[in-house]
Every structure is written in C-alpha cells, then in structure tokens.
Amino acid sequence: MRASRLVSVLLLLQNRGRMTAEELAEELEVSVRTVYRDIEALSAAGVPVYADRGRTGGYQLVGGYRTRLTGLTEQEAQTLPLAGLPAAAAELGLGAVLAAAQLKLHAALPEELRERAGKITERFHVDVPGWFRDVESPPQLAALARAVWENRRISARYRRWDGSEADFDLDPLGLILKAGNWYVAARRHGGHRTYRVSRILALEERDETFERPADFDLAAYWREWSEQFERRMYPRVAVVRLSPLGRDFVPFYLGAVGARALADSSGEEDEDGWLRVELPVEPGAPALGELLRFGPELQVLAPAELREQVAAAIARMGACYG
Structure with a gap:
C-alpha cells in the first residue's frame, strides 16, 4: 500500500508542480504527518524533491525531473471505463483505484497532450443525476459489485414494489446506473431479471460461482428492458x-x-x-x-x-x- 502511495505522491508532484503537505494529504486521504514521512522516503530513494518554506511554500521536484514509472495495474486498467463517472466509481469502492489510474495516464502523456487534457477537465463536467436528486448509495452496492466481478452467486432478501419481501438466489451479471438509481441485471431460474439495488435488504455471497453467459450483452439487455418497462409503465x-x-x-x-x-x-x-x-x-x-x-x-x-x-x-x- 505504501509503495503505491509513494508512486502517487511522485506523480502528483510531476503533474501539478508545487503542492503543500495539506494538499497532498487531502488528495491521498492520509494525514499530513504521513505525507512528511513519504516525502522523506522519496528523498532517501534519490528522488529530487525539495521543500519551499513559508506560507506559500510546498513540495516540488527539481526542474525537469520526470519518471516513467506509470504502468497501470490490472485493477487500475479495469476502472478506466468509469473515467467519466468518478462518483459512480467511488460508490463501487473503486474511487481511489480510478484516481490512481487517471494520474498515471496523465503522467504518461506528452506535455502538449497533458495541457489539452487539463483544459478538458477545466471546461467540461458530467453530472449524472437529475435535478433535486442524488446518486443512490445502497449499502449492499460494494458487495454486489464484487459478486458481479467474481461471478459469484448471491442470496438476497428483496423488498418488492408492493412492500412484500422475498428471498432470491441470483447470478448477478451486471450493474446499471440510471438517473441516480442503481440496478442489477441478474439471472434467476434461467431467465434474466432486473432488480433495484436499494431494495436489496440483505445480501450474502455464496461459496459457489456461476458461468457467465458468453452471449450476454449488458448494454443491449438494458436497452431492451428499458423499452419494455416504458411500455408497461x-x-x-x-x-x-x-x-x-x-x-x-x-x-x-x-x-x-x-x-x-x-x-x-x-x-x-x-x-x-x-x-x-x-x-x-x-x-x-x-x-x-x-x-x-x-x-x-x-x-x-x-x-x-x-x-x-x-x-x-x-x-x-x-x-x-x-
């Protein structure tokens, strides 16, 4: 964990120039004292980082120093499709991983492309939920996302629209974020169903896994299900x-x-x-x-x-x- 954080400190300084210990601590979600120790570790390893003292001071790398240590881990690469949805990534428990992946990609870009990428971030922002509502934060979401990723069967207690409750065994195939609400596409009794994640009252991951259908297309399934839902509504x-x-x-x-x-x-x-x-x-x-x-x-x-x-x-x- 610490090695990964040291790389993040190095890449932050490389991409953003001078940063204070407080800014680094907020970005990495650690204490200022931890930042001090990380800076000392980088210096001991030969990284030319120095500190400017005073109210406007901060840490920065010696001019021109750059590292090519930007390789993505497998988990970081897997988060890239969520690059435009940082809030959704955080809800799935992948916020820190996505941030690290974006940081590494940014560091690997030539200077001209880095400047253009920075301009995009400054000028465009995607806000998914509709007005007067937030993205749901169902307590079972992170565990459900893990089950989706690992093809693990789950047992769930579900509250139906009429308020009644039922217990299901499900093969979760994919998660969908629609207008701030999370849904899970799952296989049950050989058929495909859709459940609202916030209505899952309890979830237990089973020891058994399932084989994901080779021909299942999540986007196509959701498109067809949405059209049928509108006709029913x-x-x-x-x-x-x-x-x-x-x-x-x-x-x-x-x-x-x-x-x-x-x-x-x-x-x-x-x-x-x-x-x-x-x-x-x-x-x-x-x-x-x-x-x-x-x-x-x-x-x-x-x-x-x-x-x-x-x-x-x-x-x-x-x-x-x-």
Missing part, C-alpha cells in the same frame, strides 16, 4: 390539447416518454396556438396526477373517462378554495 394514451407553455412543461413533467410523443406529433397548431397531442400515461390514479400538474395549460379530450376524472378533480379543487 405507460399502457394508455391520453389525447390532449397543449398550450405553448404546456408543451414546454412536457419534458419536465413526463420525461423522455412525453418528449418523444410531443416530437412525433404531426398535427398543426389551432388558431389559439394550442396543439393536439397523444400522450402516453400511466394507468389509474397516477395518470390523473400527471395531467393535473399542467394546470390550465392542458385540456384532456379523450378518453372520456379520463376527461371526466380530470374535470371532477378540478371541481373538487375549486371547492376547496371556495
């Missing part, structure tokens, strides 16, 4: 009229499903600027709530039953306010 269609402002609300209130329906609309605006659109809606009460969010910017035309439900709800709301 939105089995009905509501014919509505939308004002210009109502059309602006659609992506926020109905997400990508509503946005696609709006984009596919082939109608023309009426004389008032309103547009007739067929919107996918959920069954039962959720559909009523979705449509009421639009207020006076949406008018339900069909089906008649849904139109009557909306009208009755509006009447009750009016009565509440006299």
Whole structure:
C-alpha cells in the first residue's frame, strides 16, 4: 500500500508542480504527518524533491525531473471505463483505484497532450443525476459489485414494489446506473431479471460461482428492458390539447416518454396556438396526477373517462378554495 502511495505522491508532484503537505494529504486521504514521512522516503530513494518554506511554500521536484514509472495495474486498467463517472466509481469502492489510474495516464502523456487534457477537465463536467436528486448509495452496492466481478452467486432478501419481501438466489451479471438509481441485471431460474439495488435488504455471497453467459450483452439487455418497462409503465394514451407553455412543461413533467410523443406529433397548431397531442400515461390514479400538474395549460379530450376524472378533480379543487 505504501509503495503505491509513494508512486502517487511522485506523480502528483510531476503533474501539478508545487503542492503543500495539506494538499497532498487531502488528495491521498492520509494525514499530513504521513505525507512528511513519504516525502522523506522519496528523498532517501534519490528522488529530487525539495521543500519551499513559508506560507506559500510546498513540495516540488527539481526542474525537469520526470519518471516513467506509470504502468497501470490490472485493477487500475479495469476502472478506466468509469473515467467519466468518478462518483459512480467511488460508490463501487473503486474511487481511489480510478484516481490512481487517471494520474498515471496523465503522467504518461506528452506535455502538449497533458495541457489539452487539463483544459478538458477545466471546461467540461458530467453530472449524472437529475435535478433535486442524488446518486443512490445502497449499502449492499460494494458487495454486489464484487459478486458481479467474481461471478459469484448471491442470496438476497428483496423488498418488492408492493412492500412484500422475498428471498432470491441470483447470478448477478451486471450493474446499471440510471438517473441516480442503481440496478442489477441478474439471472434467476434461467431467465434474466432486473432488480433495484436499494431494495436489496440483505445480501450474502455464496461459496459457489456461476458461468457467465458468453452471449450476454449488458448494454443491449438494458436497452431492451428499458423499452419494455416504458411500455408497461405507460399502457394508455391520453389525447390532449397543449398550450405553448404546456408543451414546454412536457419534458419536465413526463420525461423522455412525453418528449418523444410531443416530437412525433404531426398535427398543426389551432388558431389559439394550442396543439393536439397523444400522450402516453400511466394507468389509474397516477395518470390523473400527471395531467393535473399542467394546470390550465392542458385540456384532456379523450378518453372520456379520463376527461371526466380530470374535470371532477378540478371541481373538487375549486371547492376547496371556495
């Protein structure tokens, strides 16, 4: 562990120039005292590192010194697909490994390319979760990720959507991060299923391993599952009229499903600027709530039953306010 940290200290100084002991300690998640010892060890090994004293001082390498000790370990190389998702890597217990891999790659680049890579970091940032929500941090995630990596069968206690609980034996095939929520694709009874990780109440890694299907494509599976999920979630269609402002609300209130329906609309605006659109809606009460969010910017035309439900709800709301 210490040898790896010494390499990290060396590469940090090589990539960033002067750094204080406090900055190095924060970057490496160690104490300042540990940094002092690491610097002494590097100096004893012949690395030309020196300290500038004073408030603006810090450690830096003698000008021009560079090391080619940048080889990636197997684990570091495996984290590279997560390079754009440092928060997700941290949730999987791979944050420090990914940071080390990125540091080594940066150090291996020619100076011109290092400068360009630095500009990208300064100018672009990827923030995965939607507004007003964070990435989930399920307590079972790290253990589940280990089981996925090692092809290890697990026993899980799972809370279903209706609140009931069940015990499953699963072969976890892959993890997916969608809109801040983690899901696991798993094989159960010979079929492929999807489970939300935050609903796994308890997890036990079994001693037995499983053989991963050679033809299983996680991205293709998730794409197909997502399409089926949307069809199950939105089995009905509501014919509505939308004002210009109502059309602006659609992506926020109905997400990508509503946005696609709006984009596919082939109608023309009426004389008032309103547009007739067929919107996918959920069954039962959720559909009523979705449509009421639009207020006076949406008018339900069909089906008649849904139109009557909306009208009755509006009447009750009016009565509440006299």
